[in-house]
Amino acid sequence: MNKYLKILIYIIGIFIAMQFITINKTVPQLEGSLDFMEIETPPEEIATLIKNACYDCHSYETKYPSYSNYAPISWIIGNHVQEGREYLNFSTWGEYQTEVKKDLLYNSYKQIGARQMPIYTYVMQHKEAKIQNAELEKFYTWFKQQSDKYNTK
């Protein structure tokens, strides 16, 4: 057999094998009263932005795109979601201590202001997650204000 054909078959084989390593998309039962939206009650405009731009990685309400079924893309997405939830999970917001809430809100303010969040590659795939220049300041300022509310000292 042609050497290159062999290599090609080998690569295809690996690719097929990769598809058997799937990511875990199951989540715990949602508890509405712990949700960020319930507790922080952002104005509708801000709430929509947060849902569109953050919830896929930072909550249990992830909407997976169809391409998330294929390795290795699925692994990258799975990783983002897992890591995102570890850092900040809006679905279990009510479980954070006051101090942590304050810091997470402040960090969100920083991250959004510096355009670090939402992650660039995600925004390329999700147009509704793009924060327009006109709304950027209003958006991150809201996080700062919310953070200040928890500033008890």
Ligand code: HEC
């Ligand atoms: C594509 C997935 C994804 C999206 C969308 C996303 N994040 Fe993240 N976020 C992550 C990951 C992964 C990390 C941890 C690693 C890092 O900092 O890059 C993170 C980290 C953070 C942190 C740092 C937490 C800390 O205190 O150290 C904050 C704050 C944050 N994100 C806020 C947001 C906000 C607010 C949005 C929406 C405007 C958002 N993120 C959208 C994946 C995402």
